[in-house]
Amino acid sequence: MTAGKNTPLARPRGTRDLLPAEMKRRRFVESRLRDVAERWGYQEVATPAFEPLELFTLKSGEAIVDELYSFTDKGGRPLALRPELTAPVARLYVNELQSAPKPLKLYYFGDCFRYERPQSGRYRQFWQFGIELIGSALPEADAEVIALAQRMLRSVALDVDMHVGSLDVLRVMFCDLDDETCALAMRLIDKGDFDRLGELPGGDRAIDLITAEDPLSEAQNFVALDHLLRVLELLDTLAVSYTVDFGIARGLEYYTGTVFEAYAGTLGAQNQVLGGGSYRLSHLFGGQEVPSTGFGIGFDRIMDAVNPSVPEPPRLLVVPTGDARIYALQVANELRSRFVTDIDVMGRSVRAQLTYANSAGFDYAIIIGKKEMETSKPTLRNLKTGEQESFSVQQIIDRVLSSVEVSQPSR
RNA sequence: GCCGAGGUGGGGUAGCCUGGUAAUCCUAUGGCCCUGUGGAGGCCACGACGCGGGUUCGAAUCUCGCCCUCGGCCCCA
Numbered sequence: 001m002t003a004g005k006n007t008p009l010a011r012p013r014g015t016r017d018l019l020p021a022e023m024k025r026r027r028f029v030e031s032r033l034r035d036v037a038e039r040w041g042y043q044e045v046a047t048p049a050f051e052p053l054e055l056f057t058l059k060s061g062e063a064i065v066d067e068l069y070s071f072t073d074k075g076g077r078p079l080a081l082r083p084e085l086t087a088p089v090a091r092l093y094v095n096e097l098q099s100a101p102k103p104l105k106l107y108y109f110g111d112c113f114r115y116e117r118p119q120s121g122r123y124r125q126f127w128q129f130g131i132e133l134i135g136s137a138l139p140e141a142d143a144e145v146i147a148l149a150q151r152m153l154r155s156v157a158l159d160v161d162m163h164v165g166s167l168d169v170l171r172v173m174f175c176d177l178d179d180e181t182c183a184l185a186m187r188l189i190d191k192g193d194f195d196r197l198g199e200l201p202g203g204d205r206a207i208d209l210i211t212a213e214d215p216l217s218e219a220q221n222f223v224a225l226d227h228l229l230r231v232l233e234l235l236d237t238l239a240v241s242y243t244v245d246f247g248i249a250r251g252l253e254y255y256t257g258t259v260f261e262a263y264a265g266t267l268g269a270q271n272q273v274l275g276g277g278s279y280r281l282s283h284l285f286g287g288q289e290v291p292s293t294g295f296g297i298g299f300d301r302i303m304d305a306v307n308p309s310v311p312e313p314p315r316l317l318v319v320p321t322g323d324a325r326i327y328a329l330q331v332a333n334e335l336r337s338r339f340v341t342d343i344d345v346m347g348r349s350v351r352a353q354l355t356y357a358n359s360a361g362f363d364y365a366i367i368i369g370k371k372e373m374e375t376s377k378p379t380l381r382n383l384k385t386g387e388q389e390s391f392s393v394q395q396i397i398d399r400v401l402s403s404v405e406v407s408q409p410s411r
Numbered sequence: 412g413c414c415g416a417g418g419u420g421g422g423g424u425a426g427c428c429u430g431g432u433a434a435u436c437c438u439a440u441g442g443c444c445c446u447g448u449g450g451a452g453g454c455c456a457c458g459a460c461g462c463g464g465g466u467u468c469g470a471a472u473c474u475c476g477c478c479c480u481c482g483g484c485c486c487c488a
Contacts, residue, residue, distance in 0.1 A: 010461090010478085010479070013478090013479070013480095056488080059488070060488045061488090064488065066486095067486075067487085067488090083488065084488050086488075087488080114487085114488090116486070116487075117412080117413095117484095117485085117486085118480085118481095119481080119482070119483070119484095120481075120482065120483085122487085190487090250488090254488095268482080268483085269482085269483065269484090270487090272487090275487095275488095296488095319447090319448085321446075321447055322446065346441090348446095349445070349446055349447090350446080350447050350448060350449095351445060351446090351447085351448065351449070352442095352445085352449090353448090353449085354448055354449035354450090355449050355450070356449085357449065358449045358450050359449085359450075365448085365449080367447075367448070369447055370447090371447085379447095379448090381448075381449090383449075383450095386449090388448085
């Protein structure tokens with residue numbers, strides 16, 4: 001849509017306005033994810049929305065500039081809106097936390113920006129929730145991160161297929177190839193393009209491995225799998241369900257071994273909701289090399305895949321008549337310390353206020369006129385049942401509280 | 412960047428093929444009927460042809476370009 005004489009200014013392409021109902025769902029899911037991450041000992045960090053352009057080109061190569069929102073600021077600095085959060089967190093680690101006690105367990109939730117063609121489950125501004133476990137190269141670290149990933153997704157009742165693989169095997173199979181062919185092979189594997197993969201030297205072996213009935217024993221013909229086997233053993237102990245999948249390549253050089261992805265069957269073409277692995281990045285940004293494992297959750301994608309039942313606290317509307325407005329405001333203020341409480345700002349009649357209360361979905365009306373003011377006993381009207389009676393403010397609080405316990409017994 | 416389907420008040424729609432008077436209906440929103448008791452009803456108000464060019468006496472309608480949305484491809488850190 002182009003802004004014209006009668007057309008309103010449009011939102012930028014690939015972005016969304018999030019309305020109250022949707023924000024309730026998002027905040028609810030977000031709080032679940034946070035809760036799980038915190039219980040596992042991870043602590044939140046936040047990084048700037050924009051970073052030096054170089055941060056992302058060092059990590060992913062010059063070619064990604066095409067898919068970045070990049071710009072030069074008034075001081076001539078090349079900057080970019082962050083397209084993901086692993087590199088910023090690695091930079092944060094290098095700048096601030098290198099001498100902190102290991103392991104470092106960090107999580108983040110933030111919006112990212114990519115200049116891509118919008119489609120289902122893909123936006124130009126999107127949110128990632130992720131964690132990074134920094135400091136350990138042990139299978140224990142990989143297993144913890146994968147288990148946490150699955151626990152987080154389960155906490156929002158999202159059933160996914162967790163696929164776990166290892167780049168070690170693929171790298172050994174293609175080790176006799178030059179870097180360029182190796183990179184191409186990785187990309188073809190990631191895409192599942194077996195036709196073109198088969199044309200590469202070693203490609204048939206890779207296809208056999210990826211499609212094998214028992215990929216683990218097939219892989220052991222090429223390389224020792226001690227690390228991966230240990231990770232899987234730990235995952236079994238942690239009751240994580242997974243599929244061994246050597247078809248996960250994740251394209252990038254900085255991944256060191258274990259890689260994993262999760263897919264939600266209910267989504268369309270963009271069905272990957274989570275991806276991660278073990279990696280080393282910090283040395284690229286001027287720090288000491290340090291082993292890390294992490295993942296990112298595509299928050300918008302899981303929002304498309306889940307259907308959370310968000311608890312709705314009761315909503316109260318204080319309904320004053322003209323001569324009791326001041327007292328009604330005082331009552332409203334008192335009720336607000338316990339409940340979601342609203343009061344008319346439209347100057348409406350009592351009738352119109354109650355009409356509004358009904359159509360806006362309030363649970364209770366607190367009607368306050370001269371009579372109620374003189375006795376300090378507002379009338380509490382249950383808008384669902386139509387019952388009403390006069391009570392003191394404290395009695396009103398008790399009444400509403402007890403109704404909450406009745407309607408939401410589990411907590 | 413590519414392929415396909417679309418775009419009419421805030422939401423949902425009729426009209427388009429076959430150009431023609433004031434663009435249809437539902438809903439939502441604000442007000443009144445009704446300044447102490449809601450959901451109904453009546454009345455009033457509000458509000459749209461995505462943008463621009465072309466054809467024509469006349470374009471929501473035909474045509475071209477662009478923008479945007481949806482689905483898919485490419486890419487996916």
